[in-house]
Amino acid sequence: MISAFTGQQIRDAEQPLLDAGEGAVLMQRAAYGLAQAVIREVKKRRRLAGASVTVLAGKGNNGGDGLYAAAHLARRGMRTTAVLAADAVHAEALAGFKAAGGQVLQLGPSNAEELAVLCAGEDVIIDALLGTGARGGLREASAELVAALQELGPRLVVACDVPSGLDAGTGEVHWPVLEVDVTVTFGGFKAGLLTDPGEGCAGRVELVQIGIESALHHQAPELRRLSARDLGALLPHPVRRAHKYSRGVLGIVAGSSRFAGAAVLSVHAAALTGVGMVRYLGPESAARMVLTRTPEALWETQDPGRVQAWVMGPGVDGEEQLHRAGAASDGALRDGLPVVVDAGALSILPDRCPPHWILTPHAGELAALLDSLPSTGEVAVTRADVESRPLHFVRQAAQQTGATVLLKGATTLVASPSGIVFSQSEGTPWMATAGSGDVLAGVLGALLAQAAEEIADDDGAYAALGLDPEDRWAAVAAAAASVHARAGALASMDFDGGPITASAIAEAVPRVIGSLSAEYDRTRP
Numbered sequence: 115m116i117s118a119f120t121g122q123q124i125r126d127a128e129q130p131l132l133d134a135g136e137g138a139v140l141m142q143r144a145a146y147g148l149a150q151a152v153i154r155e156v157k158k159r160r161r162l163a164g165a166s167v168t169v170l171a172g173k174g175n176n177g178g179d180g181l182y183a184a185a186h187l188a189r190r191g192m193r194t195t196a197v198l199a200a201d202a203v204h205a206e207a208l209a210g211f212k213a214a215g216g217q218v219l220q221l222g223p224s225n226a227e228e229l230a231v232l233c234a235g236e237d238v239i240i241d242a243l244l245g246t247g248a249r250g251g252l253r254e255a256s257a258e259l260v261a262a263l264q265e266l267g268p269r270l271v272v273a274c275d276v277p278s279g280l281d282a283g284t285g286e287v288h289w290p291v292l293e294v295d296v297t298v299t300f301g302g303f304k305a306g307l308l309t310d311p312g313e314g315c316a317g318r319v320e321l322v323q324i325g326i327e328s329a330l331h332h333q334a335p336e337l338r339r340l341s342a343r344d345l346g347a348l349l350p351h352p353v354r355r356a357h358k359y360s361r362g363v364l365g366i367v368a369g370s371s372r373f374a375g376a377a378v379l380s381v382h383a384a385a386l387t388g389v390g391m392v393r394y395l396g397p398e399s400a401a402r403m404v405l406t407r408t409p410e411a412l413w414e415t416q417d418p419g420r421v422q423a424w425v426m427g428p429g430v431d432g433e434e435q436l437h438r439a440g441a442a443s444d445g446a447l448r449d450g451l452p453v454v455v456d457a458g459a460l461s462i463l464p465d466r467c468p469p470h471w472i473l474t475p476h477a478g479e480l481a482a483l484l485d486s487l488p489s490t491g492e493v494a495v496t497r498a499d500v501e502s503r504p505l506h507f508v509r510q511a512a513q514q515t516g517a518t519v520l521l522k523g524a525t526t527l528v529a530s531p532s533g534i535v536f537s538q539s540e541g542t543p544w545m546a547t548a549g550s551g552d553v554l555a556g557v558l559g560a561l562l563a564q565a566a567e568e569i570a571d572d573d574g575a576y577a578a579l580g581l582d583p584e585d586r587w588a589a590v591a592a593a594a595a596s597v598h599a600r601a602g603a604l605a606s607m608d609f610d611g612g613p614i615t616a617s618a619i620a621e622a623v624p625r626v627i628g629s630l631s632a633e634y635d636r637t638r639p
């Protein structure tokens with residue numbers, strides 16, 4: 115599992131080493147790691163000797179890291195320039211940079227445009243304006259320089275620790291921000307690099323160890339991300355004596371005469387995620403389509419009998435389906451069953467949900483959900499609010515509803531009511547397509563129906579993540595989001611990275627589960 119931290123947590127982990135006089139050593143490790151990453155990137159494109167690099171250096175230690183890194187690069191034969199964004203920058207680092215032969219330019223109120231043109235012609239830019247000590251975004255001439263440079267389109271940008279203007283702890287972005295190709299981050303992942311909108315600016319993130327890692331282990335991560343190996347351990351491994359009932363039965367209330375396709379996709383995706391059986395509840399017109407696509411499903415016209423989990427909501431519309439969803443919801447509350455609540459069913463939540471209820475809104479639905487809660491307050495939450503502060507609002511929704519909340523997006527966040535948050539981002543932008551969310555609901559429902567025992571087991575794979583029982587539901591939801599995203603990416607790869615349909619995402623799910631499980635089995639000690 116990848117753990118990510120706030121800027122404050124990273125500074126707290128650094129403090130004992132700073133107190134012990136080790137600050138300069140930490141900075142040298144960071145700078146060396148940054149320089150090595152720049153060298154790797156430049157070598158992918160051209161010969162290192164003679165390549166040009168400009169470091170944009172701010173007044174704090176982030177600027178110091180950048181200047182020391184540039185000094186390394188000067189010694190490796192690169193043509194190095196530093197643009198100083200403050201009158202006083204890190205003195206020792208600047209001296210080291212000059213001693214290595216670097217050229218220094220001062221950014222002022224009147225030369226931002228001119229320097230932007232110069233920077234746009236460089237082989238690589240190092241963004242070392244602001245790091246974890248930033249308050250708000252770039253100001254004045256720095257903001258002008260970055261806005262102009264972004265407009266011109268720099269060739270290659272490497273961020274020092276975080277892209278400047280990004281809040282390291284929350285992922286909120288204060289524009290303008292230079293969109294970077296690679297972020298080289300020090301000591302631990304910053305939460306803002308693993309949640310949107312920050313993640314969208316950060317490019318590929320590389321972690322450089324600087325010696326604070328053991329101190330970070332004592333801190334509760336701000337964000338967690340499941341790795342392929344975690345998924346291999348968490349995904350269901352059927353045993354020889356398994357039968358369809360022991361493999362989990364999933365009830366799905368989805369679709370309507372108007373939105374039958376949502377039912378088709380949810381049911382099909384659930385079946386492809388390996389659940390023992392799917393019981394479908396919906397109108398006959400939708401049921402005919404469901405059974406044509408997935409003859410393995412059962413159409414239930416009466417009480418569906420025992421299930422291990424429910425999906426309710428995809429494509430649900432009209433009195434009749436809302437009534438079925440309401441009845442399923444009452445039964446699930448009574449029997450303590452896990453439920454995926456999506457789309458149409460988000461409007462019929464009980465006053466307080468348990469953590470094994472997983473709500474799956476997109477940003478617009480989350481805003482509407484928060485607005486409908488009496489505890490939210492006077493000021494309306496908009497879709498734009500959620501998109502600019504997803505981490506904040508997903509946590510708020512989980513705390514206020516009592517449910518686990520999965521907020522769909524390029525980066526999907528899952529918050530448990532206790533405040534633990536997972537972030538997964540393995541997909542492709544092609545997945546923003548109609549029906550994609552219906553597939554996710556089916557995948558998640560199928561995993562819930564199969565995972566109930568494993569989740570409750572204190573010696574099981576979910577407990578091994580170090581999570582309390584009520585937080586384990588967020589891990590199932592994160593696993594589903596990751597499987598769904600990987601399936602989308604895989605399906606797109608089948609078309610050389612081209613567009614995909616929601617059906618194609620569902621069809622790729624078995625291959626994703628198969629390869630994750632096989633890789634896990636192959637490497638298990």
Ligand SMILES: NC(=O)C1=CN([C@@H]2O[C@H](COP(=O)(O)OP(=O)(O)OC[C@H]3O[C@@H](n4cnc5c(N)ncnc54)[C@H](OP(=O)(O)O)[C@@H]3O)[C@@H](O)[C@H]2O)[C@@H](O)CC1
Nearest residue numbers: 137140141144174175176244245246247248249250251275
């Ligand atoms: N600690 C360590 O030993 C290690 C730290 N490391 C590195 O240090 C970075 C953190 O360094 P940092 O704390 O100096 O913060 P950083 O972001 O560089 O500068 C903030 C300075 O800028 C100012 N300022 C604030 N907001 C501003 C704004 N919007 N626009 C303009 N100015 C603004 C503020 O000054 P003030 O305005 O308060 O006078 C403050 O002085 C970290 O990201 C990593 O790269 C690594 O080397 C490992 C070892």
Ligand SMILES: [K+]
Nearest residue numbers: 241244276278
């Ligand atoms: K930076």
